[in-house]
Amino acid sequence: MRSLAVASSHPGAAFAAGRTRHLRAAVSGRDAISQRWRCEKTQGRSFGSSPRTSHLQGRLYMDVSKNMLTPIAAVSVEQAEASAHLPKGDMWSVHKFGGTCMGTSQRIQNVADIVLRDPSERKLVVVSAMHKVTDMMYNLVNKAQSRDDSYIIALDEVFEKHMTTAKDLLGGEDLARFLSQLHTDVSNLKAMLRAIYIAGHATESFSDFVVGHGELWSAQMLSFAIKKSGTPCSWMDMREVLVVNPTGSNQVDPDYLESEKRLEKWFARQPAETIIATGFIASTPENIPTTLKRDGSDFSAAIIGSLVKAGQVTIWTDVDGVFSADPRKVSEAVILSTLSYQEAWEMSYFGANVLHPRTIIPVMKYNIPIIIRNMFNISAPGTMICQQPANEDGDLEACVKAFATIDKLALVNVEGTGMAGVPGTASVIFGAVKDVGANVIMISQASSEHSVCFAVPEKEVAAVSAALHVRFREALSSGRLSKVEVIHNCSILAAVGLRMASTPGVSATLFDALAKANINVRAIAQGCSEYNITVVLKQEDCVRALRAAHSRFFLSKTTLAVGIIGPGLIGRTLLNQLKDQAAILKENMNIDLRVMGITGSRAMVLSDTGIDLSQWQEQLKTEAEPSDLHKFIQHLSENQLFPNRVLVDCTADTNVASHYYDWLKKGIHVITPNKKANSGPLERYLKLRTLQRASYTHYFYEATVGAGLPIISTLCGLLETGDKILRIEGIFSGTLSYIFNNFEGTRTFSDVVAEAKEAGYTEPDPRDDLSGTDVARKVIILARESGLRLELSDIPVMSLVPEALRSCSTADEYMQKLPSFDQNWGRERKDAEAAGEVLRYVGVVDVVNKKGQVELRRYKRDHPFAQLSGSDNIIAFTTSRYKEQPLIVRGPGAGAEVTAGAFPIPDAWLSLSSGEIVQTSKDE
Numbered sequence: 001m002r003s004l005a006v007a008s009s010h011p012g013a014a015f016a017a018g019r020t021r022h023l024r025a026a027v028s029g030r031d032a033i034s035q036r037w038r039c040e041k042t043q044g045r046s047f048g049s050s051p052r053t054s055h056l057q058g059r060l061y062m063d064v065s066k067n068m069l070t071p072i073a074a075v076s077v078e079q080a081e082a083s084a085h086l087p088k089g090d091m092w093s094v095h096k097f098g099g100t101c102m103g104t105s106q107r108i109q110n111v112a113d114i115v116l117r118d119p120s121e122r123k124l125v126v127v128s129a130m131h132k133v134t135d136m137m138y139n140l141v142n143k144a145q146s147r148d149d150s151y152i153i154a155l156d157e158v159f160e161k162h163m164t165t166a167k168d169l170l171g172g173e174d175l176a177r178f179l180s181q182l183h184t185d186v187s188n189l190k191a192m193l194r195a196i197y198i199a200g201h202a203t204e205s206f207s208d209f210v211v212g213h214g215e216l217w218s219a220q221m222l223s224f225a226i227k228k229s230g231t232p233c234s235w236m237d238m239r240e241v242l243v244v245n246p247t248g249s250n251q252v253d254p255d256y257l258e259s260e261k262r263l264e265k266w267f268a269r270q271p272a273e274t275i276i277a278t279g280f281i282a283s284t285p286e287n288i289p290t291t292l293k294r295d296g297s298d299f300s301a302a303i304i305g306s307l308v309k310a311g312q313v314t315i316w317t318d319v320d321g322v323f324s325a326d327p328r329k330v331s332e333a334v335i336l337s338t339l340s341y342q343e344a345w346e347m348s349y350f351g352a353n354v355l356h357p358r359t360i361i362p363v364m365k366y367n368i369p370i371i372i373r374n375m376f377n378i379s380a381p382g383t384m385i386c387q388q389p390a391n392e393d394g395d396l397e398a399c400v401k402a403f404a405t406i407d408k409l410a411l412v413n414v415e416g417t418g419m420a421g422v423p424g425t426a427s428v429i430f431g432a433v434k435d436v437g438a439n440v441i442m443i444s445q446a447s448s449e450h451s452v453c454f455a456v457p458e459k460e461v462a463a464v465s466a467a468l469h470v471r472f473r474e475a476l477s478s479g480r481l482s483k484v485e486v487i488h489n490c491s492i493l494a495a496v497g498l499r500m501a502s503t504p505g506v507s508a509t510l511f512d513a514l515a516k517a518n519i520n521v522r523a524i525a526q527g528c529s530e531y532n533i534t535v536v537l538k539q540e541d542c543v544r545a546l547r548a549a550h551s552r553f554f555l556s557k558t559t560l561a562v563g564i565i566g567p568g569l570i571g572r573t574l575l576n577q578l579k580d581q582a583a584i585l586k587e588n589m590n591i592d593l594r595v596m597g598i599t600g601s602r603a604m605v606l607s608d609t610g611i612d613l614s615q616w617q618e619q620l621k622t623e624a625e626p627s628d629l630h631k632f633i634q635h636l637s638e639n640q641l642f643p644n645r646v647l648v649d650c651t652a653d654t655n656v657a658s659h660y661y662d663w664l665k666k667g668i669h670v671i672t673p674n675k676k677a678n679s680g681p682l683e684r685y686l687k688l689r690t691l692q693r694a695s696y697t698h699y700f701y702e703a704t705v706g707a708g709l710p711i712i713s714t715l716c717g718l719l720e721t722g723d724k725i726l727r728i729e730g731i732f733s734g735t736l737s738y739i740f741n742n743f744e745g746t747r748t749f750s751d752v753v754a755e756a757k758e759a760g761y762t763e764p765d766p767r768d769d770l771s772g773t774d775v776a777r778k779v780i781i782l783a784r785e786s787g788l789r790l791e792l793s794d795i796p797v798m799s800l801v802p803e804a805l806r807s808c809s810t811a812d813e814y815m816q817k818l819p820s821f822d823q824n825w826g827r828e829r830k831d832a833e834a835a836g837e838v839l840r841y842v843g844v845v846d847v848v849n850k851k852g853q854v855e856l857r858r859y860k861r862d863h864p865f866a867q868l869s870g871s872d873n874i875i876a877f878t879t880s881r882y883k884e885q886p887l888i889v890r891g892p893g894a895g896a897e898v899t900a901g902a903f904p905i906p907d908a909w910l911s912l913s914s915g916e917i918v919q920t921s922k923d924e
């Protein structure tokens with residue numbers, strides 16, 4: 001990586017740096033292959049265009065001009081020695097093209113072009129039959145042996161397909177030679193199929209003989225297509241070279257020694273530098289044609305790659321490489337640039353589009369890298385599978401390479417005290433499972449030995465459960481076993497990565513991501529090889545789990561689905577702030593925040609992908625549906641694409657607040673400036689806080705006291721560090737602060753109240769401010785935070801709403817009638833002024849005496865409470881540590897911008913998804 005920086009600024013220096021690296025690497029072995037690959041990819045231009053590449057033997061580089069990974073002959077000192085007995089000269093570059101790549105004449109021509117562009121001097125290309133031909137060939141055999149004489153028509157179709165392709169692709173002498181061979185083959189096949197038809201049976205070798213023709217024809221066509229350009233090219237019938245032994249279970253084992261001998265003989269006869277070889281087919285030691293069964297042509301390429309000690313094996317396919325997760329489930333999944341052999345194994349087990357594990361074994365032995373590339377997107381560099389580079393920095397991001405899932409599983413749990421210390425229980429359990437032919441996908445047993453749990457495919461679980469019940473009938477009835485239990489509808493999520501083994505915190509991070517997304521883990525397995533951590537979860541949670549884990553390891557952005565309730569002043573301002581903030585979060589913090597719904601009291605808009613925040617107001621007018629809180633929550637919580645979900649309650653509604661408990665329980669984080677939950681019934685509040693502490697779900701309510709001022713966090717900070725709160729006293733109402741700060745000179749009380757409302761400081765109903773209720777709620781919130789168990793009704797409140805106006809039915813009516821009380825207020829103020837004092841509306845939490853109070857007081861003009869301006873709040877904390885001089889927090893305590901600004905602090909958003917608990921408080 002260091003030399004990458006050099007490379008970008010000084011190409012010449014890069015060359016020098018690259019050379020040193022190579023020389024060093026040649027001595028130190030192969031463990032840095034993938035690192036080299038990354039470096040050379042960038043430096044390739046200088047290597048590729050330089051004639052001085054001979055000393056770089058055996059390395060791969062990205063040939064920018066041709067846009068492909070290319071070996072620079074010879075691999076390493078060790079490999080060079082190991083291959084001493086093989087044809088001398090440059091190392092082989094092995095390619096494999098599957099059926100899709102060989103689908104049409106045009107595609108075969110493209111394959112020829114790719115092969116011709118590979119600058120390696122020796123190229124061995126393994127091909128599959130043309131797309132669908134293998135199936136057509138099996139069909140011929142099936143028809144013939146079931147005495148269906150339409151096999152003759154089907155054979156004609158096969159002939160036709162190859163003839164047309166060859167005519168498109170080739171001409172002249174080459175075409176004539178190919179067609180004559182095709183004719184001969186087809187008439188031989190006809191004879192053989194006739195024999196099968198008569199016998200009504202095909203032996204495996206007959207069938208393999210017939211089927212293998214697809215590869216014979218595609219290899220010959222490609223070899224002629226290459227020759228057309230003037231490049232000498234031979235084709236190889238791999239049945240002459242590759243010897244395999246059947247192992248049962250539809251697999252074969254290559255006989256490397258015998259194959260190597262035959263290969264040398266083949267080379268002695270045909271010393272070609274570009275060879276097109278047939279994939280899939282081979283011979284038994286007795287020279288009977290056979291196939292490599294399900295491992296197919298990839299296996300052929302890997303075996304031949306290991307026989308010629310290739311510099312690399314490139315598997316051409318129709319995907320850009322191996323993804324970090326199934327891209328249908330995680331659209332942000334990335335193509336992995338490298339994978340270790342073991343990681344590729346793990347991934348292929350989980351059905352990722354990787355090689356079959358057996359395919360990797362032959363090349364792994366010689367550390368030959370395999371590169372998966374997309375023949376339809378040559379510009380994609382692909383995924384290199386090679387030996388893992390030595391652990392460099394052990395960062396989490398590099399530890400987990402990819403995630404995979406398996407659905408449709410069931411967990412079986414065998415439990416009971418009778419198992420502990422009794423050898424053979426596991427053997428009996430799995431013996432029973434084997435007897436019903438079920439495949440065990442994962443096993444977990446805690447060391448207490450009281451239960452064994454394992455996962456099997458859902459479709460096999462009934463038989464497994466029945467077999468276990470029979471097998472353990474006695475143990476169950478005597479109570480030695482308490483149960484054989486089946487948990488249906490499970491999925492497996494596996495994290496794959498070689499470096500997990502040596503890095504602390506990987507599983508913690510994984511489980512934290514799952515916990516944050518409120519996903520329950522049913523079972524866990526981690527083999528001591530630690531290439532894989534497997535968790536079993538409910539199938540319905542699987543995609544969310546996959547996405548949460550994938551983003552947590554920074555393989556993709558953390559997605560946050562946000563629902564906004566109450567787009568009033570604060571909600572609106574928050575939405576505007578988010579409009580700008582979302583891009584910054586995405587860019588700087590890797591957080592993809594989407595507002596998935598906005599609901600007012602009458603209408604709501606929902607979106608599956610995120611509402612355009614510059615349009616939401618129009619949408620709420622034109623595209624809205626009637627608001628329905630239940631549907632709103634469902635919409636947010638059921639979207640599998642967004643594992644992390646946040647509700648922001650910007651109402652002052654008690655009913656909305658009453659749902660927080662359920663939302664937190666669902667794993668939905670709640671952020672709110674609404675005071676109703678924390679100042680509501682004590683019992684409900686305690687239940688909510690208990691749940692919050694026990695869960696991984698966040699509940700942020702900083703804005704409920706002092707708006708954006710750090711009041712709650714300051715209090716929590718004091719408590720967490722062991723300070724003792726004695727008293728909290730202050731001006732908690734932005735509205736009342738504004739009113740008394742500005743109620744001066746000739747101004748009337750009602751005018752100033754109207755101004756405060758206009759400025760957005762008041763509650764939706766300003767009487768909540770003037771009645772002292774809003775301050776009382778804040779006093780209660782802080783009192784409870786300090787450990788007092790008080791109800792709102794325990795706080796004596798001096799209301800500033802005249803008796804006569806308390807019964808007004810609307811806030812507007814109240815505002816209209818307020819001026820008639822201006823005279824009373826004028827008198828009160830003058831009295832205070834005459835005494836050199838000001839009026840201030842204060843709240844007190846008296847922790848020592850376990851009580852609170854809210855009242856209008858008079859303060860001397862030099863008192864700190866008399867020095868405020870605007871909507872300032874001032875809150876003084878008197879504590880064991882801050883006894884002589886209280887700790888004071890002061891600043892604007894109401895207003896749209898400062899309040900809305902109290903929620904989307906990037907740190908807070910990040911912590912929602914990453915697991916740091918930002919706001920905690922002392923346990924009661």
Ligand SMILES: NC(=O)c1ccc[n+]([C@@H]2O[C@H](COP(=O)([O-])OP(=O)(O)OC[C@H]3O[C@@H](n4cnc5c(N)ncnc54)[C@H](O)[C@@H]3O)[C@@H](O)[C@H]2O)c1
Nearest residue numbers: 566567568569570600601650651652673674764894895899
């Ligand atoms: N204004 C401030 O300076 C300030 C400061 C701190 C906290 N707060 C708190 O912020 C909250 C919002 O204040 P605001 O000034 O934006 O009030 P607002 O009246 O402007 O907005 C409230 C919005 O919520 C909507 N609403 C009410 N009930 C609803 C329901 N059941 N479902 C959906 N929507 C509903 C209303 O229609 C309105 O649009 C209040 O709880 C308030 O105490 C405000």
Ligand SMILES: N[C@@H](CCO)C(=O)O
Nearest residue numbers: 733734735761762763
């Ligand atoms: N109405 C409240 C808003 C802040 O909670 C106030 O005036 O302080």
Ligand code: NA
Nearest residue numbers: 702705707709
């Ligand atoms: Na605050």
